[in-house]
Amino acid sequence: MFTVEIDVEKCEGCGECTEGCPADILELDGDKAAVSGDPNDCLGCETCVSVCPTGAITVTES
Numbered sequence: 584m585f586t587v588e589i590d591v592e593k594c595e596g597c598g599e600c601t602e603g604c605p606a607d608i609l610e611l612d613g614d615k616a617a618v619s620g621d622p623n624d625c626l627g628c629e630t631c632v633s634v635c636p637t638g639a640i641t642v643t644e645s
């Protein structure tokens with residue numbers, strides 16, 4: 584299982600992570616990214632981490 588954390592202080596709302604997530608569990612909530620789908624669907628691929636320009640996302644295995 585993976586835990587996805589988004590630091591809303593760092594998120595600029597660019598949407599790169601929501602576009603790139605292959606599990607389609609990230610969405611923009613206003614101008615901030617959020618986990619909108621089932622967190623259990625996270626593949627741990629860290630695509631979101633790679634594409635985020637501000638380092639707002641961390642993925643940890645738990």
Ligand code: SF4
Binds near residue numbers: 587626
């Ligand atoms: S690690 Fe991969 S599957 Fe999980 S939220 Fe990020 S992009 Fe989506």
Ligand code: SF4
Binds near residue numbers: 615634635636
């Ligand atoms: S890629 Fe980073 S800055 Fe862009 S919406 Fe996602 S968390 Fe926010």
